[in-house]
Amino acid sequence: MGSLAASLDAFSPLGYPPARRDDSVIDYYHGVRIADPYRWLEDPEATEVKEFVEKQVALTNSVLEKCEERDKLRRRITALLDHPRYDTPFKRGGNYFYFHNSGLQAQNILYVQKDLDKEVEVLMDPNKLSDDGTVALTLSSVSKDGKYLAYGLSRSGSDWVTIKVMRVEDKQPEPDTLSWVKFSSISWTKDEKGFFYCRYPAPKKGHELDAGTETNINLNHEVYYHFLGTDQSMDILCWTDPEHQKYIYGTYVTDDGKYALLYIEEGCDPSNKLYYCNLSMLPHGLEGLEWRNEMLPFDKLVDNFTARYIYVSNDHTKFTFLTNKGAPRYKLARVDLNEPELWTDVLPEDDKDVLESAYAVNNNQVLVSYLSDVKYILQIRDLETGVLLHWLPVDIGTVYGISGRREDSDVFIGFTSFLTPGIIYKCNLATEVPEMKIFQEASVPGFYCKDFEVKQVFVSSKDETRIPMFIVFKKNIELNGSHPCLLYGYGGFNISLTPSFSVTRLVLTSNLGFIFCIANIRGGGEYGEEWHKAGSLSKKQNCFDDFIAAAEFLVSNGYTNPKRLCIEGRSNGGLLVAACMNQRPDLFGCALAHVGVMDMLRFHKFTIGHAWTSDFGCSEKEEEFNWLIKYSPLHNVKRPWEQSGSPLQYPSTMLLTADHDDRVVPAHSLKLLATMQYVLCTSITNSPQTNSIIARIECKAGHGAGRPTKKMIDEAADRYGFAAKVMGLTWTD
Known part of the structure; x- marks a missing residue:
C-alpha cells in the first residue's frame, strides 16, 4: 500500500518559505508539555504574519500557474453556472x-x-x-x-x-x-x-x-x-x-x-x-421598558439544556413544538402555558425516520418532512391530532425552503438532488387531493442528467456500524480501480449532508472522469441525535473511522485507487480531512481541507469557538484534553516513513482559508501549514515528502457565506485544477 501513497505531484521540490519557530512557547495541559512554536501566527494584524501569508500566496500562485486544467475548469464551470436560479417565494x-x-x-x-x-x-x-x-x-x-x-x-x-x-x-x-x-x-x-x-x-x-x-x-x-x-x-x-x-x-x-x-x-x-x-x-407596551429601565419580563417554560424546542404554532396559550425531548429522532409535542408541566405528544417519534421540519399551514394542518436513510419524505398531517392526511411525492433528493403560513392554503416547496438543478413546487392544500405542481424549474444548458447515475451504498465501519454513502458517476463506467474519486464528508454538529445539485462536481464527473461521493458519517444528523452523539466528544474518532472505511470501500470495490482518491471537507469537515490524512496518509492522493478547525487545544479561545465545545470538548478539562490530543490535526503531524519504514508520504495537500473568516480563524490553517511544511519537508535533508503542501488564502472572504459567484468559481477552478494536476488527470470533452 505504501508505494501507492505517492501522487503524481509535478511541482516538487517546492521551496517552502521559512517560518520562524518559537520554541519558548510551551503550555502544560494537566501536566502534559505541549509546544506551540507557531503561536505568533494567531495575530492576523502582525507584520510577520502578513509577510508569511504573502509568501505562501506567492508559492501557491506559482503552483497553480502550472495546473493546465485550471482555466478549462473555470471556463466550463462559468458556462454551466450561467443559468437562472430561484429561491422559494414567501408571502x-x-x-x-x-x-x-x-x-x-x-x-x-x-x-x-x-x-x-x-x-x-x-x-x-x-x-x-x-x-x-x-x-x-x-x-x-x-x-x-x-x-x-x-x-x-x-x-x-x-x-x-x-x-x-x-x-x-x-x-x-x-x-x-x-x-x-x-x-x-x-x-x-x-x-x-x-x-x-x-x-x-x-x-x-x-x-x-x-x-x-x-x-x-x-x-x-x-x-x-x-x-x-x-x-x-x-x-x-x-x-x-x-x-x-x-x-x-x-x-x-x-x-x-x-x-x-x-x-x-x-x-x-441541539438543546x-x-x-x-x-x-x-x-x-x-415595549415603550414602557425604556423609561422603566427594565428588561423584558420573560417567563421560563424550559430552563435546562436537556432537549431542543422549535416553535411550530400556537392557539392562544396552547403551543406546538418540534422537539427531541425523549425522542432522539424528534416529535411534535404540545403544552399549554397555563399548565407548563403537562406536555402531550401530537406526533410521536418515528421508529426509524427523523422528523426534520414542521410548518403549520392551511388553518389546521402541518407540513412535515422526514429524513429516511438520507432521503426526504413529505407529509400533510392534522395539526391537532397528528393524523396523516396526505403524502406529497418527491424524488430522491432534498426538500428545502418550505414557505407557507396557517392563513395560506398555498405552500411553496423547494427541491434539489444530485441531478436536479432546482425545482420549486406550488401546492394548494385546500383541494381534496393536494397536487405538487411545478412553479419554477432551473435548467442547465449542456447538462443531461440521463448521462449520470446515482446510487446509495452502505459501508461497514471499524465497529461494523453501517454508514450510508451516495455515489455519483457517469453511466456504464468499468469498476477497474482507475477512476479519480472525490470523497466529501462533514460529520458533526447534528448537520446532515443530503443530495444537492453542484455544477462544479458535474464538471469534474463529465470532463475529468471523477466519481463523486458523500459519506454520511456519524456526528451528523442523518439518523437523529443518537447518530450525532455517536460522533462527538469522546466518540469523535468514530467520524474518522467512518470516513476511512468509506475510502477503503471505494478502493476495494474498484471505484478508484489511493493515488486517485481526493478527500474534501469544510469547517468541521476540514478537521475531518486533516485528521484522516494524519491517520492514513497512505490512503489518499490529494486532500482539500477548507477552513478547518485544526488546533483542538485552543479553538475555544477565538471568536465563537467556545460554542463548539458541545461537540468537541475542551482542553481545559483533563478527560476531554485526552480525547482531543489524540486527533488534533496540528498536534499529530508525523513523518509517516518513520512509522512504516517505507518511503510513505502525505498526500498532496491544499489548505483553504480566508482573511475575514471570523468563524474558524485563519490561524488554524496557517499553523497547520507551517507545521506540515516544517515537519515533513524542511526539517530533514532529502525528505521523502515530495507531494506539495500549500494553502489557498482568499482575500475579502470569510467562512463561506456571502461569497460572490466569481470568487466561488475561481476557488473551485484552483482547488480542482490542483487535484487534477497532482493526480495526473487530463481534460475530456
Whole structure:
C-alpha cells in the first residue's frame, strides 16, 4: 500500500518559505508539555504574519500557474453556472418575495411582486453596494403586513452584520442603521413599530478592527428591541445574562403577534432553554421598558439544556413544538402555558425516520418532512391530532425552503438532488387531493442528467456500524480501480449532508472522469441525535473511522485507487480531512481541507469557538484534553516513513482559508501549514515528502457565506485544477 501513497505531484521540490519557530512557547495541559512554536501566527494584524501569508500566496500562485486544467475548469464551470436560479417565494401582506440570480451575478437579488402574475420589481440588489460583489445580503425579514424590509449586510464574508430598513411600497430607505449584530434573526412585532434582534457589545474605543479579521472571543450576546426611525443608542435591552457570558440568544414573535419567544443556547448542541413573554400583557407596551429601565419580563417554560424546542404554532396559550425531548429522532409535542408541566405528544417519534421540519399551514394542518436513510419524505398531517392526511411525492433528493403560513392554503416547496438543478413546487392544500405542481424549474444548458447515475451504498465501519454513502458517476463506467474519486464528508454538529445539485462536481464527473461521493458519517444528523452523539466528544474518532472505511470501500470495490482518491471537507469537515490524512496518509492522493478547525487545544479561545465545545470538548478539562490530543490535526503531524519504514508520504495537500473568516480563524490553517511544511519537508535533508503542501488564502472572504459567484468559481477552478494536476488527470470533452 505504501508505494501507492505517492501522487503524481509535478511541482516538487517546492521551496517552502521559512517560518520562524518559537520554541519558548510551551503550555502544560494537566501536566502534559505541549509546544506551540507557531503561536505568533494567531495575530492576523502582525507584520510577520502578513509577510508569511504573502509568501505562501506567492508559492501557491506559482503552483497553480502550472495546473493546465485550471482555466478549462473555470471556463466550463462559468458556462454551466450561467443559468437562472430561484429561491422559494414567501408571502407577506399580499406581496410575494423571493431571491433570484440570473446566472453569474455576484449576489442574489431580492424581488417583490404584488401577485404571482404581476410585474416583478427589484426590492434589494446587493450587487450595487460594492464593485467586487463582496457585500452580501445575509439576513432579511419582511414585517408582518409587508410594509417594511429589515435586512442585514455582511462585508468580505464576515459574520458581523449591519442591519438597515427599507419601505417596501416605494423602495425608500429608512434612516435606521444597527451595528455589531452577529448570530441574529430579525423578528418584527405585529404592530410593525420595530423588531427584536441580537448583538454583541461594541468594542472599546481604539480597539476596533476591520470587522471579520479580529480573533477575540465573542461574549455577552444581548437581545434588543429597535423602534423604527430611532438611533441604535435608543434600542431597548430586552435580555442579557452577565453570569453566563457564552450564552447565545434567538428571538421569535409568534404568528399571532402575542408572544415573544426567547431561545437560549449554551453551544452548538441541539438543546435550548425556552422562555416566553406575553407582549399583550405589558402594561405600557415595549415603550414602557425604556423609561422603566427594565428588561423584558420573560417567563421560563424550559430552563435546562436537556432537549431542543422549535416553535411550530400556537392557539392562544396552547403551543406546538418540534422537539427531541425523549425522542432522539424528534416529535411534535404540545403544552399549554397555563399548565407548563403537562406536555402531550401530537406526533410521536418515528421508529426509524427523523422528523426534520414542521410548518403549520392551511388553518389546521402541518407540513412535515422526514429524513429516511438520507432521503426526504413529505407529509400533510392534522395539526391537532397528528393524523396523516396526505403524502406529497418527491424524488430522491432534498426538500428545502418550505414557505407557507396557517392563513395560506398555498405552500411553496423547494427541491434539489444530485441531478436536479432546482425545482420549486406550488401546492394548494385546500383541494381534496393536494397536487405538487411545478412553479419554477432551473435548467442547465449542456447538462443531461440521463448521462449520470446515482446510487446509495452502505459501508461497514471499524465497529461494523453501517454508514450510508451516495455515489455519483457517469453511466456504464468499468469498476477497474482507475477512476479519480472525490470523497466529501462533514460529520458533526447534528448537520446532515443530503443530495444537492453542484455544477462544479458535474464538471469534474463529465470532463475529468471523477466519481463523486458523500459519506454520511456519524456526528451528523442523518439518523437523529443518537447518530450525532455517536460522533462527538469522546466518540469523535468514530467520524474518522467512518470516513476511512468509506475510502477503503471505494478502493476495494474498484471505484478508484489511493493515488486517485481526493478527500474534501469544510469547517468541521476540514478537521475531518486533516485528521484522516494524519491517520492514513497512505490512503489518499490529494486532500482539500477548507477552513478547518485544526488546533483542538485552543479553538475555544477565538471568536465563537467556545460554542463548539458541545461537540468537541475542551482542553481545559483533563478527560476531554485526552480525547482531543489524540486527533488534533496540528498536534499529530508525523513523518509517516518513520512509522512504516517505507518511503510513505502525505498526500498532496491544499489548505483553504480566508482573511475575514471570523468563524474558524485563519490561524488554524496557517499553523497547520507551517507545521506540515516544517515537519515533513524542511526539517530533514532529502525528505521523502515530495507531494506539495500549500494553502489557498482568499482575500475579502470569510467562512463561506456571502461569497460572490466569481470568487466561488475561481476557488473551485484552483482547488480542482490542483487535484487534477497532482493526480495526473487530463481534460475530456
